[in-house]
Amino acid sequence: MSAFDDxxxxxxxxxxxxxxxxxxxNQAEHQLDEDARIGRVVETTVMRALFxxxxxxxxxxxxxxxxxxxxAISTLFPMSAAKALAADRAPLEKPDxxxxxxxxxxxTPIIMAGPxxxxxxxxxxxSLLKTAGWxxxxxxxxxxxxxxxxxxxxxxLAISLGLGSQAQPVDVAAIENINGQAIxxxxxHKDKLDPKQWxxxxxxxxxxxxxxxxxxxYFLAENGIDPDKDVELRIMAPPDMVANLRAGNIDGFLxxxxxxxxxxxxEVGYIHTLSRDIWDGHPCCAFGVSEGFAKTYPxxxxxxxxxxxxxxxxxxxxxxxxxxxxxxxxxxxxxQPIPVLEQVMTGHFADGLGKVRNxxxxxxxxxxxxxxxxxxxxxxxxxxxxxxGEINYKQIAEEVFLATDARKRLKEMGLPAPASNYSKHTIMxxxxxxxxxxxxLKSFKISRA
Amino acid sequence: MAKSLTFRAYLLSVLIFGMVLLGWYLATLPQKTVATTxxxxxxxxxxxxxxxxxxxxxxxxxxxxxxxxxxxxPFYDHGPNDKGIGIQLGYSLARVLAGFSLAALxxxxxxxxxxxxxxxxxxxxxxxxxxKPISPLAWMPLALYTIKDSSAxxxxxxxxxxxxxxxxxxxxxxxxxxxxxxxxxxxxEVSPLRKAFLVVLPAAAPTILTGMRISMGIAWLVIVAAxxxxxxxxxxxxxxxxxxxxxxxxVIFAVLMIGVVGMMLDMAFGWLSRLVAYND
Numbered sequence: 233m234s235a236f237d238d239x240x241x242x243x244x245x246x247x248x249x250x251x252x253x254x255x256x257x258n259q260a261e262h263q264l265d266e267d268a269r270i271g272r273v274v275e276t277t278v279m280r281a282l283f284x285x286x287x288x289x290x291x292x293x294x295x296x297x298x299x300x301x302x303x304a305i306s307t308l309f310p311m312s313a314a315k316a317l318a319a320d321r322a323p324l325e326k327p328d329x330x331x332x333x334x335x336x337x338x339x340t341p342i343i344m345a346g347p348x349x350x351x352x353x354x355x356x357x358x359s360l361l362k363t364a365g366w367x368x369x370x371x372x373x374x375x376x377x378x379x380x381x382x383x384x385x386x387x388x389l390a391i392s393l394g395l396g397s398q399a400q401p402v403d404v405a406a407i408e409n410i411n412g413q414a415i416x417x418x419x420x421h422k423d424k425l426d427p428k429q430w431x432x433x434x435x436x437x438x439x440x441x442x443x444x445x446x447x448x449x450y451f452l453a454e455n456g457i458d459p460d461k462d463v464e465l466r467i468m469a470p471p472d473m474v475a476n477l478r479a480g481n482i483d484g485f486l487x488x489x490x491x492x493x494x495x496x497x498x499e500v501g502y503i504h505t506l507s508r509d510i511w512d513g514h515p516c517c518a519f520g521v522s523e524g525f526a527k528t529y530p531x532x533x534x535x536x537x538x539x540x541x542x543x544x545x546x547x548x549x550x551x552x553x554x555x556x557x558x559x560x561x562x563x564x565x566x567x568q569p570i571p572v573l574e575q576v577m578t579g580h581f582a583d584g585l586g587k588v589r590n591x592x593x594x595x596x597x598x599x600x601x602x603x604x605x606x607x608x609x610x611x612x613x614x615x616x617x618x619x620x621g622e623i624n625y626k627q628i629a630e631e632v633f634l635a636t637d638a639r640k641r642l643k644e645m646g647l648p649a650p651a652s653n654y655s656k657h658t659i660m661x662x663x664x665x666x667x668x669x670x671x672x673l674k675s676f677k678i679s680r681a
Numbered sequence: 682m683a684k685s686l687t688f689r690a691y692l693l694s695v696l697i698f699g700m701v702l703l704g705w706y707l708a709t710l711p712q713k714t715v716a717t718t719x720x721x722x723x724x725x726x727x728x729x730x731x732x733x734x735x736x737x738x739x740x741x742x743x744x745x746x747x748x749x750x751x752x753x754x755p756f757y758d759h760g761p762n763d764k765g766i767g768i769q770l771g772y773s774l775a776r777v778l779a780g781f782s783l784a785a786l787x788x789x790x791x792x793x794x795x796x797x798x799x800x801x802x803x804x805x806x807x808x809x810x811x812x813k814p815i816s817p818l819a820w821m822p823l824a825l826y827t828i829k830d831s832s833a834x835x836x837x838x839x840x841x842x843x844x845x846x847x848x849x850x851x852x853x854x855x856x857x858x859x860x861x862x863x864x865x866x867x868x869x870e871v872s873p874l875r876k877a878f879l880v881v882l883p884a885a886a887p888t889i890l891t892g893m894r895i896s897m898g899i900a901w902l903v904i905v906a907a908x909x910x911x912x913x914x915x916x917x918x919x920x921x922x923x924x925x926x927x928x929x930x931x932v933i934f935a936v937l938m939i940g941v942v943g944m945m946l947d948m949a950f951g952w953l954s955r956l957v958a959y960n961d
Contacts, residue, residue: 362912
């Protein structure tokens with residue numbers, strides 16, 4: 233300290249040498265300690281992700297010894313690279329975030345990133361807030377109560393276009409899950425396996441602007457049933473679907489997991505068609521942020537994307553699924569029985585008709601927000617009369633689905649990313665070409681467009 | 682005689698409780714499962730294989746177990762979506778008290794105005810009659826849209842539903858103060874403010890408190906529904922969360938707790954109204 237420093241200022245130090253925190257003999261030693269601390273944080277996070285149960289970790293370390301364990305894990309996970317990354321990360325503008333989710337398995341990456349440490353690894357302090365329904369998610373995102381949220385993938389399109397709400401731009405940063413829905417029918421309809429017999433029945437869907445609505449309508453129409461005239465579609469929350477199915481108020485539903493499996497588990501329904509059998513790889517839920525977020529907080533947004541993308545990558549691998557189930561099943565998150573979640577996540581399940589089925593990709597996770605999928609959703613919005621008049625499919629898809637951004641970040645993380653933002657998709661055997669949406673729209677016999 | 686009447690009433694209460702429990706117990710006896718033709722053990726295991734499923738109508742013993750378990754640790758906090766029943770009830774009570782107090786601040790002065798001035802009564806009556814029958818929850822979408830905050834919206838809904846009974850009762854109580862008392866005040870040339878506080882308020886207090894008691898009852902009814910709608914925290918959210926899990930045991934537990942707290946609130950207002958009661 234200089235002789236002119238104020239000795240009554242608590243920030244000045246009277247010792248002639250030492251570091252900025254006053255606990256080390258010099259600045260170099262302080263720095264060493266600081267680096268070690270960051271290293272410890274990274275190691276702890278990695279170990280927590282690998283061993284969600286502390287007992288397993290302790291047993292493992294006891295069995296092989298600390299140094300062997302460290303070496304073994306370093307071969308699996310680039311520990312030193314992660315430490316370096318953690319040490320010189322761009323400062324986060326807003327480390328404390330509120331993220332909403334609806335308790336269904338579609339939200340798996342968003343949820344597990346909390347208890348499994350994917351957010352904290354990026355330096356984010358996230359509170360995950362369970363939300364009662366999709367309309368509330370929409371309102372809380374529009375009110376900026378949530379910084380980011382789990383949404384149904386057509387919701388950002390609908391909100392941005394002002395369908396069912398005031399128009400407010402919302403972006404899709406990543407897709408949460410692909411597949412993972414099903415058509416579940418009441419057990420009394422176990423003889424009506426042919427959908428052509430479904431005239432006059434009542435079906436539950438979770439929201440107007442949901443992939444569930446589009447898939448069910450598509451499926452019915454392909455089977456010659458007009459979803460507006462021949463059947464009744466009712467909007468209800470997934471647990472209400474199971475209860476209404478039991479009471480006989482609806483005959484079936486196309487809903488999210490785990491409620492299809494739950495209906496089977498409760499012995500009230502059977503799984504008729506998995507959504508992967510309608511469109512393999514269809515998007516379901518999305519990770520949405522309001523338009524300003526990515527621009528106002530670029531570093532935070534990047535960190536958030538990394539957390540979600542690496543959680544999605546982790547959830548994609550079948551061998552991780554049982555750990556994930558344990559992380560997301562408690563009351564704080566999904567609040568569901570583990571046997572039901574296990575059948576959903578492993579794809580080894582009872583179908584309600586006495587058969588055990590094995591469909592490993594029944595639920596899958598892939599973060600890339602294909603703009604061609606957005607174009608498809610827009611064609612369906614128009615097909616069923618939600619959206620009227622001329623629309624510029626490409627422009628809307630590119631404004632809302634941040635595919636280019638996602639590709640850049642996925643590449644930076646060393647994760648697979650497709651070369652293009654558009655792809656052809658095959659839905660019930662029919663090819664959809666995103667370059668010709670109007671032509672596709674005109675090809676349907678049953679349509680309101 | 683009176684003592685034995687009370688005793689017999691208690692006895693009857695206990696008897697009714699026993700009958701209800703017995704009926705409940707008999708209704709939820711495990712039914713003989715139809716001999717499953719599923720020889721497939723694997724399938725049976727996936728279907729839960731005899732494991733107790735929480736979703737069916739629970740037995741009294743199960744609810745009793747839940748009651749003991751949840752009440753033994755009412756204030757735990759396992760993150761934003763999993764809090765003990767005590768904390769949830771605390772959130773709900775805080776919202777109810779906030780909305781109710783705001784309503785009292787508006788309704789009681791306004792009720793005085795309406796009760797004391799015939800012209801204000803005629804002018805405001807159409808609005809009161811129009812707004813009074815609107816279900817509080819019908820305000821929820823409007824509140825969410827304009828206030829842009831779900832917690833404040835819940836408080837607003839409590840405010841709007843507590844307003845009318847307090848306003849109408851205050852106005853009625855103030856208007857019904859005996860002419861003689863007002864005439865005496867006039868003769869003594871008491872200032873209007875003193876008249877309001879020393880003559881009208883004590884005379885109208887029992888009616889005002891009746892209005893407050895009705896309002897509190899409605900507010901406690903409405904908060905559960907409001908919280909089920911917006912979620913987050915509170916006893917209504919707890920019910921929704923357990924419904925989402927299709928766990929009727931926990932829903933029944935929550936229903937019991939809502940009843941107990943509602944009863945306690947009503948008793949508190951009953952006690953308050955005895956404090957201000959008077960004999961002519």
